[in-house]
Amino acid sequence: MEDLKKRIEQLEEELKAEKSKNETSSVARPKISQMSSEVVDSNPYSRLMALKRMGIVENYEKIRDYTVAVVGVGGVGSVTAEMLTRCGIGKLILFDYDKVELANMNRLFFQPHQSGLSKVEAAANTLSFINPDVQFETHNYNITTMDNFQHFMGRIKEGSLTNGPVDLVLSCVDNFEARMAINAACNEINQIWFESGVSENAVSGHIQFLIPGKTACFACAPPLVVASNIDEKTLKKDGVCAASLPTTMAIVAGFLVQNTLKYLLKFGQVSYYLGYNAMQDFFPTMMMKPNDGCDDYYCRLRQKEQRESLILNPVEETVSEEIAAVVHEDNEWGISLVDESEPVVEGAHSEIAPGIHAAYDLPVAEEVVEGSSDSADANISLEELMAQMKSM
């Protein structure tokens, strides 16, 4: 009898110790209903709200109203999601079909004990612990299958905090098919988005800003690759595992989220294309106009709408004026606006900026089936597109 009682006391003690261990590792901070500028150690937003006092951002709190979709939660996407979470974004929608593996440990964010978990689940767990004020919605599927694509497009259209379209889509995927799917969805629902990518040799990357009808879409021109003096043949070998570095991935994620913040919170100038070449620390920029012969029906439709809107409202002449909401007047060191200094690439066949080349040559343009691709029937066009993608 006494022994049993002692055993119970002992077990209760051990249980308490184990529970306290678990609490230490899982105690999150309480939610914060309103962002404060107060300069105290316990305020996780003090250094962000300071952007207002510094004259950089007019209304930082506005970030809580925004919803961003992150497609692909790998080396770039996970860090992208973490940055937005720590910045206090309103809502994040994460898409990825992959699982965490030890082979991912050479990039930031995921930790060894998460191996085997789905990337979206593991990310949402860690991120909601880091900042419980952010809302998370996760989708553990491949967006390129027909059903998932429809669902994906639905969430982009209705996933925001107010059940409207998200404020921005960030593509952090690692393959052509997924990029084409995001491109198709964003053209169809007229959704502004950013593309990002890192080369297979790990030493270059880029981000690209896409406004349907105003800038080149992903199908207007072959994806652009920052030249890295690497033999292309090396990259094409079958079965070769791509290299990756936490540095390049975090720099690309940093560029992506910095430009996301500039766009959402209206400060500085959003870059249309920003490349990074790690070998020489070289950063090409440019702007690409859409290709009026683009294969994507909705891209051509958005271009037409854009031309019509320019006729009705001729003041809105350049894209950059619309985006660069806050342009400082005294530009003491002569950095000029995008459309004055950067190369503008029209369509796919014009000259591209130094240091950048197309990933592949455009195939000879196929005849467009007028009936279907000029019609406004979304299903037919989509199926066509999916069929084209499958055949690549």
Next chain:
Amino acid sequence: MEDLKKRIEQLEEELKAEKSKNETSSVARPKISQMSSEVVDSNPYSRLMALKRMGIVENYEKIRDYTVAVVGVGGVGSVTAEMLTRCGIGKLILFDYDKVELANMNRLFFQPHQSGLSKVEAAANTLSFINPDVQFETHNYNITTMDNFQHFMGRIKEGSLTNGPVDLVLSCVDNFEARMAINAACNEINQIWFESGVSENAVSGHIQFLIPGKTACFACAPPLVVASNIDEKTLKKDGVCAASLPTTMAIVAGFLVQNTLKYLLKFGQVSYYLGYNAMQDFFPTMMMKPNDGCDDYYCRLRQKEQRESLILNPVEETVSEEIAAVVHEDNEWGISLVDESEPVVEGAHSEIAPGIHAAYDLPVAEEVVEGSSDSADANISLEELMAQMKSM
């Protein structure tokens, strides 16, 4: 009796559940004795070893022989340490006197439950869990006090895996006094290092590579600030809390570690100065020669040694030749080497690259007390330097 037995069973069950929770959150991977190129999901080094197959790095495994000291484990330093850890660096020595606070949560790496822990301790715990192959040495003190400075210098001199000098010092501190202390130590022991910094308005940053006697030291010229069109007066107001962003911090850490990898593993070109202006996505680069009237005695001594070495060994003409071990011959897009294209700033009074200006004007040069500062007595010179720093 039966009740007690039931209670024991119940407690044992609960204890098992709690223990398994703790295990899930603390199971690290086993150590790996040799880096493998094998392409399997369970190999944390496969994507790094792929840099060899891709022709970027000749001998990636060499990274395990290197020791890097990271001074300052805040927004830039913590991410820097994480990147090096995930890359599989041999040993990291971390210096910081600060504690983790919720106010740090707007930057990457630290998590809310670490609030109150010392930054070096919290960092080493997380990092050794992420990669148990890395050796960590931590120092929870302020390097600028006299005693700590001596100890700091001793660890730089003897802290490597073979008890010799570390391979590189990375300055990730956030104040002038600490930078001057690192500068003094590195000049005295002839230690190559990188400086890094982020502006108080959070939208610009830089890294700088310093080779005693060959490049300008931190005391040769006022620290350089990337112009950001911000009223300087805004920054100088007393009691104003500096702004910070996870994006800018991670980009600067990315540049710092990428150039560290290029230097240690001998690929690409190491940048002498790489600036980042987030408002316009502008990246100034340049190279600064040392100031032969520098206030730092050891800087002048290293310059003298350098001149003598050039007389004995005139082949070694430019710094860039020594650093850029792998320079690709066919440079298809015309990016030229540092000393051909980038502005070289001589001393403190020459013209600086566009977009960069000095953080303050150099004071009128004080008379140098010949007896002490030209003597080789380290103690006197150091004390003088510390006294000068205190009076700033």
